[in-house]
Amino acid sequence: MSLAGLSINLATVRRQYNFAQAVDACLIQGITSIAPWRDQVEAIGLQEAVRIVEANKLRVTGLCRGGMFPAADKEGLAAAIDDNKRAIDEAAALHADCLVLVVGGLPAGSRDLPSARQMVTDGIAAILSYAREQKMPLAIEPLHPMYAADRACINTLEQALDVCDLLGEGVGVVVDVYHVWWDPRISGQIARAGAAGRILGHHVCDWLAPTRDLLLDRGMMGDGVIDLKAIRAAIEKSGYHGPQEVEIFSSENWWKRPGEEVLSTCAERYLTTCRL
Amino acid sequence: MSLAGLSINLATVRRQYNFAQAVDACLIQGITSIAPWRDQVEAIGLQEAVRIVEANKLRVTGLCRGGMFPAADKEGLAAAIDDNKRAIDEAAALHADCLVLVVGGLPAGSRDLPSARQMVTDGIAAILSYAREQKMPLAIEPLHPMYAADRACINTLEQALDVCDLLGEGVGVVVDVYHVWWDPRISGQIARAGAAGRILGHHVCDWLAPTRDLLLDRGMMGDGVIDLKAIRAAIEKSGYHGPQEVEIFSSENWWKRPGEEVLSTCAERYLTTCRL
Numbered sequence: 001m002s003l004a005g006l007s008i009n010l011a012t013v014r015r016q017y018n019f020a021q022a023v024d025a026c027l028i029q030g031i032t033s034i035a036p037w038r039d040q041v042e043a044i045g046l047q048e049a050v051r052i053v054e055a056n057k058l059r060v061t062g063l064c065r066g067g068m069f070p071a072a073d074k075e076g077l078a079a080a081i082d083d084n085k086r087a088i089d090e091a092a093a094l095h096a097d098c099l100v101l102v103v104g105g106l107p108a109g110s111r112d113l114p115s116a117r118q119m120v121t122d123g124i125a126a127i128l129s130y131a132r133e134q135k136m137p138l139a140i141e142p143l144h145p146m147y148a149a150d151r152a153c154i155n156t157l158e159q160a161l162d163v164c165d166l167l168g169e170g171v172g173v174v175v176d177v178y179h180v181w182w183d184p185r186i187s188g189q190i191a192r193a194g195a196a197g198r199i200l201g202h203h204v205c206d207w208l209a210p211t212r213d214l215l216l217d218r219g220m221m222g223d224g225v226i227d228l229k230a231i232r233a234a235i236e237k238s239g240y241h242g243p244q245e246v247e248i249f250s251s252e253n254w255w256k257r258p259g260e261e262v263l264s265t266c267a268e269r270y271l272t273t274c275r276l
Numbered sequence: 277m278s279l280a281g282l283s284i285n286l287a288t289v290r291r292q293y294n295f296a297q298a299v300d301a302c303l304i305q306g307i308t309s310i311a312p313w314r315d316q317v318e319a320i321g322l323q324e325a326v327r328i329v330e331a332n333k334l335r336v337t338g339l340c341r342g343g344m345f346p347a348a349d350k351e352g353l354a355a356a357i358d359d360n361k362r363a364i365d366e367a368a369a370l371h372a373d374c375l376v377l378v379v380g381g382l383p384a385g386s387r388d389l390p391s392a393r394q395m396v397t398d399g400i401a402a403i404l405s406y407a408r409e410q411k412m413p414l415a416i417e418p419l420h421p422m423y424a425a426d427r428a429c430i431n432t433l434e435q436a437l438d439v440c441d442l443l444g445e446g447v448g449v450v451v452d453v454y455h456v457w458w459d460p461r462i463s464g465q466i467a468r469a470g471a472a473g474r475i476l477g478h479h480v481c482d483w484l485a486p487t488r489d490l491l492l493d494r495g496m497m498g499d500g501v502i503d504l505k506a507i508r509a510a511i512e513k514s515g516y517h518g519p520q521e522v523e524i525f526s527s528e529n530w531w532k533r534p535g536e537e538v539l540s541t542c543a544e545r546y547l548t549t550c551r552l
Binding site: 105106110111112113117144145146148149150153155156158159181182183184207209210211212214224225226227 | 381382386387388389393420421422424425426429431432434435457458459460483485486487488490500501502503506
């Protein structure tokens with residue numbers, strides 16, 4: 001089936017649908033892979049979400065999200081580790097391909113980026129044996145440098161892969177085009193990631209020019225400036241052939257349109273703009 | 277004098293003052309180094325700007341800006357090269373330390389970032405002998421990756437220094453903390469730049485968390501998350517001891533305050549937050 005390589009991150013239709021509605025709307029379009037956020041799972045209950053996934057034989061390409069490790073004190077770090085273990089449990093229950101980690105930015109009041117980065121490495125190390133026991137791969141998602149302060153202090157594929165090398169098995173990366181398309185080192189680092197079997201996901205959307213909001217103005221594939229096929233070609237050349245997961249945060253455009261239109265556009269653009 | 281290491285990029289007070297007014301306001305604060313933008317020079321005329329600089333023995337730490345090389349066609353590229361030569365003339369007339377290059381992003385309709393980057397290297401190469409004749413150093417300013425599409429496709433110090441190495445003498449970099457503070461490679465690349473004598477300027481402001489606009493929400497030093505002294509220490513350790521130039525685009529805050537307040541705050545924060 002031509003949409004077998006397409007997954008929908010449910011944030012893309014979070015304003016239109018709850019988890020169950022989103023699954024139904026995807027199935028109508030012939031889309032059988034999804035990636036939910038934890039709040040979307042929680043809203044209908046984990047047990048019901050698992051039932052829906054199993055009943056429809058859905059592929060869950062990732063659960064968003066664990067991470068957010070840097071903390072101002074030990075209590076904060078301990079709470080983050082506990083929460084990540086719960087996220088691993090949820091991802092395992094949903095048969096997710098991986099738990100996506102948005103690693104966190106600077107602790108409140110801090111300007112010490114190297115220290116925050118060390119907290120991330122230490123935090124992932126602290127949950128890794130638990131993740132391995134649950135056979136749940138941890139996928140570090142390097143986020144665009146504009147999120148270094150408040151969302152993720154891992155900002156390049158190279159940096160994420162350095163952490164992976166340090167930690168060993170059970171950790172990999174998500175290549176989200178929105179975050180890495182600008183990186184002069186992207187080709188080499190994709191090759192490195194693929195050769196090491198570290199690519200756990202490939203997220204797509206587009207970078208609009210101009211971009212009007214730092215967080216909620218992502219574009220539909222084909223509406224922006226990212227050379228999506230070139231990045232996909234590098235990813236496939238590196239040995240990864242998994243799904244492309246559409247993740248669009250768009251408060252003023254796609255979140256305001258009918259969900260059916262959004263999903264059919266995702267499917268169409270996947271075929272014309274993303275797939276090789 | 278304690279403010280000898282401070283320069284004011286006149287964009288910081290562009291809404292409050294014209295060139296002549298800004299110089300007067302700087303001098304009242306004891307600030308004797310400035311960096312104007314070309315439109316600010318043009319507004320009072322180059323000859324008058326030169327007269328003001330010379331009469332007040334001002335140091336001009338840079339002229340903003342040349343660059344903007346990538347073009348959709350040969351005519352566009354030729355126009356860019358002509359304009360850059362005029363910018364070199366203006367910078368030389370003003371006795372500027374360097375001409376700052378904001379290199380340009382993707383040509384209209386293009387998604388080919390590697391090609392745009394090649395156009396930048398070629399464009400700088402095309403004006404370099406002219407710049408050398410005028411003894412005007414060209415300062416590549418790597419811009420934050422969020423500007424890769426529409427302002428500058430050189431987004432890291434490493435990338436800028438690779439271009440410098442390719443082109444030889446007469447080209448260097450501006451280290452603007454706003455653009456590079458997040459970069460995991462910053463320390464090594466500052467050391468590399470300093471060792472090669474390639475640092476031509478050091479711009480300061482701050483990264484606000486949250487940042488509300490991609491272009492016009494820069495913070496005053498000390499109001500954000502950048503470890504300004506750590507970056508300055510790395511720069512001085514690399515061998516560069518030139519001025520710190522304050523460049524703040526702030527449509528909703530600093531551009532709305534009295535210019536005198538902005539400049540006195542710059543002076544105070546320079547002393548408390550920037551200077552080692």
